[in-house]
Amino acid sequence: MFPRTLIKEFQSILGKENVFANEADLVTYSYDAAVLDPVVPGVVLRSQTGEALGKVVKLCNENGIPLTVRGTGTNLSGGTIPLPEGAVVLTNGMNRILEINEQDMYAVVQPGVITAKLAGSVEAKGLFYPPDPGSQTVSTLGGNVAENAGGLRGLKYGVTRDYVMGLQFFDVNGDLVKTGSRTVKCATGYNLTGLMVGSEGTLGVFNEIILKLIPLPASQKAMVAVFNEMDRASETVAAIIASHIVPATLEFMDNFTIRAVEDFSHVGLPTDAAALLLVEVDGHPVQVDEEAQKVKDICRKMGATSIRVAKDAEERDKVWEARRSALSALAKLKPTLVLEDATVPRSKIPEMVRAIQDIAKEYDISIGTFGHAGDGNLHPTILTDRRNEKEWERVESAIAAIFDKALGLGGTLSGEHGTGIAKSCFLEKETGRATIVYSQRIKAALDPNNILNPGKIIGTGPV
Amino acid sequence: MFPRTLIKEFQSILGKENVFANEADLVTYSYDAAVLDPVVPGVVLRSQTGEALGKVVKLCNENGIPLTVRGTGTNLSGGTIPLPEGAVVLTNGMNRILEINEQDMYAVVQPGVITAKLAGSVEAKGLFYPPDPGSQTVSTLGGNVAENAGGLRGLKYGVTRDYVMGLQFFDVNGDLVKTGSRTVKCATGYNLTGLMVGSEGTLGVFNEIILKLIPLPASQKAMVAVFNEMDRASETVAAIIASHIVPATLEFMDNFTIRAVEDFSHVGLPTDAAALLLVEVDGHPVQVDEEAQKVKDICRKMGATSIRVAKDAEERDKVWEARRSALSALAKLKPTLVLEDATVPRSKIPEMVRAIQDIAKEYDISIGTFGHAGDGNLHPTILTDRRNEKEWERVESAIAAIFDKALGLGGTLSGEHGTGIAKSCFLEKETGRATIVYSQRIKAALDPNNILNPGKIIGTGPV
Numbered sequence: 001m002f003p004r005t006l007i008k009e010f011q012s013i014l015g016k017e018n019v020f021a022n023e024a025d026l027v028t029y030s031y032d033a034a035v036l037d038p039v040v041p042g043v044v045l046r047s048q049t050g051e052a053l054g055k056v057v058k059l060c061n062e063n064g065i066p067l068t069v070r071g072t073g074t075n076l077s078g079g080t081i082p083l084p085e086g087a088v089v090l091t092n093g094m095n096r097i098l099e100i101n102e103q104d105m106y107a108v109v110q111p112g113v114i115t116a117k118l119a120g121s122v123e124a125k126g127l128f129y130p131p132d133p134g135s136q137t138v139s140t141l142g143g144n145v146a147e148n149a150g151g152l153r154g155l156k157y158g159v160t161r162d163y164v165m166g167l168q169f170f171d172v173n174g175d176l177v178k179t180g181s182r183t184v185k186c187a188t189g190y191n192l193t194g195l196m197v198g199s200e201g202t203l204g205v206f207n208e209i210i211l212k213l214i215p216l217p218a219s220q221k222a223m224v225a226v227f228n229e230m231d232r233a234s235e236t237v238a239a240i241i242a243s244h245i246v247p248a249t250l251e252f253m254d255n256f257t258i259r260a261v262e263d264f265s266h267v268g269l270p271t272d273a274a275a276l277l278l279v280e281v282d283g284h285p286v287q288v289d290e291e292a293q294k295v296k297d298i299c300r301k302m303g304a305t306s307i308r309v310a311k312d313a314e315e316r317d318k319v320w321e322a323r324r325s326a327l328s329a330l331a332k333l334k335p336t337l338v339l340e341d342a343t344v345p346r347s348k349i350p351e352m353v354r355a356i357q358d359i360a361k362e363y364d365i366s367i368g369t370f371g372h373a374g375d376g377n378l379h380p381t382i383l384t385d386r387r388n389e390k391e392w393e394r395v396e397s398a399i400a401a402i403f404d405k406a407l408g409l410g411g412t413l414s415g416e417h418g419t420g421i422a423k424s425c426f427l428e429k430e431t432g433r434a435t436i437v438y439s440q441r442i443k444a445a446l447d448p449n450n451i452l453n454p455g456k457i458i459g460t461g462p463v
Numbered sequence: 464m465f466p467r468t469l470i471k472e473f474q475s476i477l478g479k480e481n482v483f484a485n486e487a488d489l490v491t492y493s494y495d496a497a498v499l500d501p502v503v504p505g506v507v508l509r510s511q512t513g514e515a516l517g518k519v520v521k522l523c524n525e526n527g528i529p530l531t532v533r534g535t536g537t538n539l540s541g542g543t544i545p546l547p548e549g550a551v552v553l554t555n556g557m558n559r560i561l562e563i564n565e566q567d568m569y570a571v572v573q574p575g576v577i578t579a580k581l582a583g584s585v586e587a588k589g590l591f592y593p594p595d596p597g598s599q600t601v602s603t604l605g606g607n608v609a610e611n612a613g614g615l616r617g618l619k620y621g622v623t624r625d626y627v628m629g630l631q632f633f634d635v636n637g638d639l640v641k642t643g644s645r646t647v648k649c650a651t652g653y654n655l656t657g658l659m660v661g662s663e664g665t666l667g668v669f670n671e672i673i674l675k676l677i678p679l680p681a682s683q684k685a686m687v688a689v690f691n692e693m694d695r696a697s698e699t700v701a702a703i704i705a706s707h708i709v710p711a712t713l714e715f716m717d718n719f720t721i722r723a724v725e726d727f728s729h730v731g732l733p734t735d736a737a738a739l740l741l742v743e744v745d746g747h748p749v750q751v752d753e754e755a756q757k758v759k760d761i762c763r764k765m766g767a768t769s770i771r772v773a774k775d776a777e778e779r780d781k782v783w784e785a786r787r788s789a790l791s792a793l794a795k796l797k798p799t800l801v802l803e804d805a806t807v808p809r810s811k812i813p814e815m816v817r818a819i820q821d822i823a824k825e826y827d828i829s830i831g832t833f834g835h836a837g838d839g840n841l842h843p844t845i846l847t848d849r850r851n852e853k854e855w856e857r858v859e860s861a862i863a864a865i866f867d868k869a870l871g872l873g874g875t876l877s878g879e880h881g882t883g884i885a886k887s888c889f890l891e892k893e894t895g896r897a898t899i900v901y902s903q904r905i906k907a908a909l910d911p912n913n914i915l916n917p918g919k920i921i922g923t924g925p926v
Contacts, residue, residue, distance in 0.1 A: 126707060148654065161657070179898060183873075183875050190661065198650055215709060216707075246677070283747070284749060286747060287746070372648075375646070377646070411644065412646050412649045412651045414649070415648035417650060431642070434634060439652060444908065
């Protein structure tokens with residue numbers, strides 16, 4: 001039972017209407033989008049102001065209450081799973097866009113702003129916020145920054161990290177730290193902005209975020225290329241990149257995923273295709289036409305059986321709607337879906353796709369593969385039933401095999417989903433021990449009572 | 464006198480030929496490009512391998528020897544000024560480009576590689592490493608990363624930080640920390656890469672650097688616009704940015720600088736102009752033509768008295784050669800040159816330019832102003848003689864006034880030169896106390912004996 005006296009203190013800071021401690025509320029916030037055991041927190045808090053947020057952090061620290069900040073819980077690595085008897089701090093009370101500066105091309109937002117809301121608001125002003133994680137219609141910018149979220153456009157435009165110009169965040173004592181600037185260049189002080197991006201709530205609690213905007217590209221062209229051999233599709237990805245065309249998006253979908261998506265969204269995908277590539281180029285209209293033609297030529301040369309260019313915005317939207325529905329479509333097929341995001345250098349995509357197929361066979365499990373092939377960031381998606389213990393053991397072995405393969409190809413455990421709880425035990429394989437010790441030293445210095453989302457990224461080991 | 468026993472230990476690690484302790488050598492490495500008092504180190508070391516480098520770091524830590532890594536000392540904030548009786552570690556023995564991967568578009572380099580050497584090597588393969596600090600022909604990539612160096616192309620292409628995909632560095636115990644990846648997306652572990660960029664040698668010693676490359680733009684067009692009022696030129700900068708054109712470079716030069724440059728380089732600059740804008744657009748040829756035309760139209764509308772487009776590569780090179788000679792040209796005029804880089808949001812450039820003029824008048828000193836106007840990063844350059852104590856006092860007051868103005872306009876102390884020793888005492892003005900305390904906690908945890916380039920960025924205050 002969470003201490004009554006602390007509940008009262010939180011109520012006096014936040015108002016009674018923003019402190020939740022009944023069982024239904026607590027259970028609601030016991031899990032996120034990762035396949036991990038739920039953990040029921042002791043209290044759920046919602047702050048409406050930065051000032052109150054700072055006080056909450058301080059109070060948690062003084063009382064040793066583990067604190068997990070949560071946007072909308074779309075996290076795929078367990079980063080928003082709380083601690084037993086810990087506090088969950090919701091950011092949905094701090095969801096204002098504070099400034100969109102058209103002249104200087106930046107926005108200042110509170111952490112609870114929904115990603116797509118900002119993207120839409122700046123687009124209306126002829127500006128562009130490129131990071132587009134799959135969950136963008138529900139995910140929050142605070143969550144995106146905490147997880148260094150990626151998306152479909154990473155290939156050309158980079159990920160969330162590349163758009164965070166500055167931050168205000170509360171340290172564990174509730175003091176406000178300011179880092180970065182509203183200027184595009186800033187070499188003042190340590191790059192704490194860089195450190196905070198992707199730190200999964202373990203080093204501080206965001207109050208305000210300054211995001212870089214760029215001019216909206218003048219035109220786009222989307223196309224779907226159909227392949228009757230999976231290798232041909234994945235080799236085409238490498239061939240496009242090697243030609244030094246950088247598409248805005250370059251997505252891959254295997255037959256398993258195509259069938260699931262078509263069944264779910266009925267957009268007319270060819271269900272007998274071995275694989276599809278979904279490509280979009282953007283920029284100046286003439287450049288777009290030329291690059292689209294070059295991509296078509298490469299696809300044809302590499303053996304695509306058909307290539308369809310979206311004839312208008314509506315058809316283009318349909319292509320991306322289909323792609324964006326992949327996860328939901330696959331999720332319907334089996335009780336449990338494990339979405340991985342091990343990432344390899346782009347030229348290794350053909351080898352990685354083959355390896356995933358071999359691993360599916362070896363461990364006798366279903367894996368649908370789709371994802372951001374253009375930046376080497378595939379999403380092998382395992383469909384299973386976690387209650388089936390025998391199969392679950394094979395799933396866990398398959399995941400480890402996927403990680404080993406990605407690392408063997410010079411890749412990384414996570415391209416965009418973060419380390420969280422799900423991958424912290426694999427971290428040493430990639431980085432070696434010294435990196436973890438170095439990271440733990442930082443964590444211990446900045447959060448001596450270990451209350452800021454403990455256990456995430458670097459695990460719970462001693463310093 | 465540096466302990467003989469330690470000299471012997473360094474010699475056994477590095478070889479006698481890589482340990483320097485005679486007075487001439489020590490004095491050579493007592494200063495860098497910043498206007499600060501020289502500090503003579505106790506020993507100068509050169510490592511040829513990563514393995515030896517790690518051992519040197521460990522030995523320094525065990526013996527409490529302050530260690531300052533030095534590339535070519537082009538630093539403008541005192542980041543490479545050593546400590547009395549400290550060690551200077553040169554990186555010129557580790558100057559190999561280890562890999563240029565054309566398919567996956569990255570390079571792996573040792574820290575001592577000269578910036579322009581990498582840029583030229585990748586350009587020969589149709590690739591582009593955009594960061595181009597003024598000192599690029601002599602500066603090292605290790606130094607660029609340690610200082611988060613900027614350059615002329617920051618506006619469109621970002622700064623060094625935006626190109627560092629991963630790092631290997633030695634922690635203070637000589638253990639090798641690996642962070643980041645050869646993949647364009649990486650969300651594994653803490654973003655230690657982000658933290659290390661701009662940390663000025665205070666948190667670790669680089670061994671290898673993974674840098675992102677992009678395709679080389681297909682075409683460029685450079686032009687020079689002449690203005691007979693300075694305000695008109697600076698307002699044109701804001702007008703170009705507001706039109707959502709993002710030139711590759713957008714440089715400003717006041718009359719003082721124009722005259723100095725022309726006197727130095729004889730390229731035919733109009734010495735009676737109040738100010739010049741030097742603009743380059745790049746990308747697809749059609750887009751380049753259109754953007755060049757738009758820039759010309761804006762310049763004309765804003766009152767440019769003439770606009771000259773470089774007719775070929777040779778003329779274009781001449782424009783940038785002139786711009787790049789600005790610092791050397793100004794440096795010839797007086798015994799002491801102080802190059803500042805306070806930076807403001809781009810729309811504030813007109814106000815900042817006016818303020819710098821007012822400050823020059825108020826404190827009765829000579830300031831030439833040029834720099835990266837397009838990203839708000841001006842270089843007010845004070846010409847003085849440090850031996851003139853009275854004037855030097857006014858110079859110091861003027862610098863403080865420039866910082867105050869930049870901060871008042873929502874800007875930052877340093878756009879690209881770093882904090883070093885020169886600006887550490889001003890840091891609190893920009894960030895507040897909590898940011899410094901937070902930074903000091905990180906430093907103390909990672910370098911408990913305070914031997915890694917102590918005193919830089921966050922000063923020497925207690926935690």
